[in-house]
Amino acid sequence: MLVNNQIFGAPLAGVTDRPFRRIVRMFSPNAPLYTEMISCHSLVGAHKNCLRNFDRYDDEAPIGAQIFGANAELMADAARILQDAGASWIDINMGCPVPKVATRSGAGANLMRDHRLAEKIMRAVVSAVGIPVSIKTRLGWDDAHRDWADLIHIAADCGVQFAALHGRTRAQLYNGVSDLPRLENVPIPIIGNGDIKTDADVARVRGLGYSGVMIGRGMLGRPWILGELAGECVAPGNIGAVALRHFEYMLEYYGEKNATQMFRKHAAWYSVGIPNSADFRIRVNQISNADDMRREICEFWGCELNI
Ligand SMILES: Cc1cc2nc3c(=O)[nH]c(=O)nc-3n(C[C@H](O)[C@H](O)[C@H](O)COP(=O)(O)O)c2cc1C
Known part of the structure; x- marks a missing residue:
């Protein structure tokens, strides 16, 4: 139904x-x-x-x-x-x-x-x-x-x-x-x-x-x-881990060049409301390869790169 x-x-x-x-x-x-x-x-x-x-x-x-x-x-x-x-x-x-x-x-x-x-x-x-x-x-x-x-x-x-x-x-x-x-x-x-x-x-x-x-x-x-x-989950404690996983799925689907460019807007949305996120968004908008994107996400959210 x-x-x-x-x-x-x-x-x-x-x-x-x-x-x-x-x-x-x-x-x-x-x-x-x-x-x-x-x-x-x-x-x-x-x-x-x-x-x-x-x-x-x-x-x-x-x-x-x-x-x-x-x-x-x-x-x-x-x-x-x-x-x-x-x-x-x-x-x-x-x-x-x-x-x-x-x-x-x-x-x-x-x-x-x-x-x-x-x-x-x-x-x-x-x-x-x-x-x-x-x-x-x-x-x-x-x-x-x-x-x-x-x-x-x-x-x-x-x-x-x-x-x-x-x-x-x-x-x-x-x-x-x-x-x-x-x-x-x-x-x-x-x-x-x-x-x-x-x-x-x-x-x-x-x-x-x-x-x-x-x-x-x-x-x-x-x-x-x-x-x-729907009461099925709570907001994740570590948004960085979600963002990283999302980026990996985009890499798989679009390939590095397009995925990195297309992920910039998602990175910006994930960061809304977090202190110092304006600077993060400026940096992310200049990133054009996967490793730099992964590193920036990990640094911003303080998460481990374990994908
Ligand atoms: C970026 C963006 C893309 C959208 N793309 C579609 C679309 O492909 N098909 C569609 O029917 N509506 C599309 N919409 C309209 C949304 O599905 C929705 O009806 C609208 O955003 C209002 O709901 P909301 O206030 O929950 O965002 C789009 C809206 C936005 C902001």
Whole structure:
């Protein structure tokens, strides 16, 4: 059962890659997680420059593979590929506000203002796969069009099994505060998302009638937050050891050059709130090889290099 008052890890492009998910799983073995959004064009075209096009998910359940695109046939093909790769369910991105996705390609948040296209895509994807299909969306395109409930009804009619709702409009991007509506008579379970970071946030959203909650930015530098909020673990005493392990997983996956560069932002997030972390972030941003990164992490957190 996917939607059972659980705490979901949100899809975060540039963050929730396979190495990050491995780290989250250390603390929260059973939390439902999402991939980063995956372009149906890139996946179906098997573009070599995108490693996630070749990920397998057999050892990652429960894992939702999120696709984005505006072409129903390609979205269906992408869903089939991800089902074959072992995804537990397929999620359709209907909320991404960035111009490259929403306005230039007609995908992501654009589907909130083009319900006919959204319906076509949902029907194509649902009939392409035997695993559940979900959508992730926002309140609407802008304040004048907060029509999320219409989209949810269309989704239910298409056979979509559940939805995640971020309490902002497309026009808000990530500004203002997430304002999730109280749910009444919704036809499918809805997961609440937006600005949820504490036990009190979780309780508030559950109290509004949501069937689960989803954490996005709260996971940055705190991959244990899902486990902590679910009461499955406590925050680790030694964050440096977590950061080191995460970096080793990234090295395995991306190779030294890319991993070192990509890990800089994670190192910065892990260090937030720690005394003298501003200097640490400046140093980390200049590191370009694995040994220097390992040494810097060990020195900053005072941990042993025993990987
Ligand atoms: C860096 C970043 C990347 C994101 N990437 C995706 C994505 O790939 N797919 C998606 O549906 N939403 C994406 N989102 C939106 C989040 O999943 C989530 O809806 C949003 O951040 C609000 O939740 P939060 O306040 O818990 O972060 C992204 C957000 C951020 C900040």
